Amino acid sequence: MRGDADVVLVDGKVFTAARERPWAKALAVRGDRLVAVGTSAQAERWRGRDTALVDLRGAVVLPGFIDAHAHMADSAGERGWTRLDATRDLADAVRRLRKAAASTPLGDWVVGIDWDEAKWPERRFLLREDLDRASTDHPVVARRIDCHLGSLNSKALELASDLAGTRGFEVDASGRPTGVLTEDAFGEFHRRFEANEAGIRRGLPAIARMAHRLGITSIHDVVTRAGWTAYQRARSAGTFRLRVYAMPHDSMLAALVNAGLGAGFGDSWLRLGAIKVFADGSLGAYTAALAAPYVGRPGERGILVHSPTELRSILTTAHRAGFQTATHAIGDAAIRLAVETLEAVQDAAPRKDARHRIEHYELPDDEVLRRTKTAGIVASCQPNFVGQWSGPGDVYESRLGAERLAANNPFRKILRMRIPLCFGSDGMPYGPLYGVHWAVNGFFEGQRLSPEEAIRAATAGGAYATFEEQEKGTLETGKLADFVVVRGDPFEAPDQIARIRIASTWIGGECVYN
Ligand SMILES: [Zn+2]
Known part of the structure; x- marks a missing residue:
């Protein structure tokens, strides 16, 4: 016996982000799952006496956005x-x-x-x-x-x-x-001025409202102990309606390993995720590690946060304990080091499908791209950085010069190499559609994706990066009913994506923003 759907949404333009059947017209939702994705007639078959009916009137529906690099616990404390x-x-x-x-x-x-x-x-x-x-x-x-x-x-x-x-x-x-x-x-x-756990918890409701307004249904959030504790309390209270894949700072690694906690522990609302490690700093602060010096600062090539030996030791500990790792690496030298280290770590202790990640991955060269693919590493990128800093005279140009400028954030090359790609914002600013806009309308050819590719990276890509591709990221029967209805059509007017607003956000079948 099948029950009736709670909600049926018909006559829309549904981009499912699935490889097979990327387009549909309607959805049926029961509980927190999609029970039908297809034609309006197929969805209507799930309609019973108590089923709510939503006429989408042609509106575009997308999978809920997954911000694959967020700092929302930190933001809550701010x-x-x-x-x-x-x-x-x-x-x-x-x-x-x-x-x-x-x-x-x-x-x-x-x-x-x-x-x-x-x-x-x-x-x-x-x-x-x-x-x-x-x-x-x-x-x-x-x-x-x-x-x-x-x-x-x-x-x-x-x-x-x-x-x-x-x-x-x-x-x-x-x-x-x-x-x-x-x-x-x-x-x-x-650490001397940042918010404590109570301060973070107080700020979480406002953060959830912001996320819902932007169409975000899941985040991969970098956490300190205070953030992780705040999320656990919010999860117990059931008050934070946003799915969190928490990425603990590497300073917490030893304690997590000693406690016997492992990757993926948790549920669809709060999960223990990748261990976040810094390889280098940032271009803005002249601390991203470059192979050649910064413009106007002869001899300065940025810094490595950990020595190569230390980095290898941290990644080895995490890898052997079964954790995924997420290494922050922006400069070409840092990315090369991260890839080489992950190759060595995995060679020494092979583990199937570890999906180690490199965060930011802004300046990979061609050889490193190939090795990234071979090592099964996930590229976790921020297309909003293109809009923010890749324009004429902005940060990428002022730090790197005209010659290296065009190589920043090569999303197209990453996808052509078939490297798994997920999109996040790093909170600069939050807003997945702004990121998608710049992945489609970048300044350089190597940056530009189709709207379909960019939206996949902002949805399905994030689900793959947390081993949850069977649960979410695409709109398919049996998956979590996490989706957004938008005002505007990113496929028909790709140069206007940044102006598109969210009409409604649904998480686990519940409309959390309208
Ligand atoms: Zn970050």
Whole structure:
């Protein structure tokens, strides 16, 4: 006996993202699953007396978006911080921080986030003197959009004095701190002002609402212990309606292994996922590891966060414990090192279908692309970076120069090599359709995909990257009823994808946004 569907949606234009039968017109949903995907007549057969009927009137339906690289737990803890991403110039950023300081109790932190000097006429980082103009009574820290660099005022520098000498603690020619901290120094300093578990938990409902509005139904979220704990509590309470594949920071690896916890533990709402490891930094902070120096900085090729031996040891521990790994590697030298290390790790302890991932994967060369394919590595990319920083005079060009510029984010080459590709945002900004837009309308031929390919990477690609391709990522009978109805047609007007809004978002058969 088959029961009736809870909801039947008919007369739509459904892109299923499946290899076979990529198009359909209707869906039937019962419980949290799709029970029919096909013609309107096929879906209507599931209609009973209590079945809700939705006439899509030709609207486009897509699988729910999977943001394969998110920091939503971190974002949840950032409520009350001052956003600087829409600032006109450096002075505007300082003005906003001064305003924030005016309403902050003396001695409390003033935290600004997401400034990007590439968008300012000054084209330079914030320095301690700039931030001293915001306040000398509060510690002020302003984090660059890439999270790999932060600027501190004098008061905050007092709280960082023990970090002098740490890699990334910048001083001028006379040895005086400039206020700029990157990588190791900034990472260590960050723990002193970031939100705790309770702060993250308070922010999660607003984060879920944002995700639903953007059509996101699943995330691969990089977590610290506080974020992981917050997600577990939210899962127990059943209050966070977003599927989370949590990617713990490698500092948690030993504890996870000792506790006997393994990859994939959890359920369709919260799962323990890949171990996140940093190979290098970011292009914006001049810390992504390049084979040849940065433009205008002779001799500077960025940094490796871990020595090759250390990186191999971390990846080996995770791999042998059965974990998937997710290595942050942006520069060509870092990507090469990550691929070579993963080859060696897998050769020493072969494991079927490990699906190790490289996050960002912005500058792979042709040889590395081939080896990535052979090693079965997943490329986890951020097409929104193309829109944000690949244009004339922007970050990729200013750091790499005209010659290396066109090689950034070669999504088309990645797919032609048949490397598994998933798309995420890294939260810069969140919004899968913005990313899809730039994967379709990139500046360089090597970046450009068809709308179908780009949407697959933002849906099915993410499901493959978490071993959940049998459960979600495509709209097929038996899979989770995670889908979005959109206002606009990405296939008919591919140059307008960024303007498309979400009409409704459905997770596990439940309409969470309308
Ligand atoms: Zn990230």
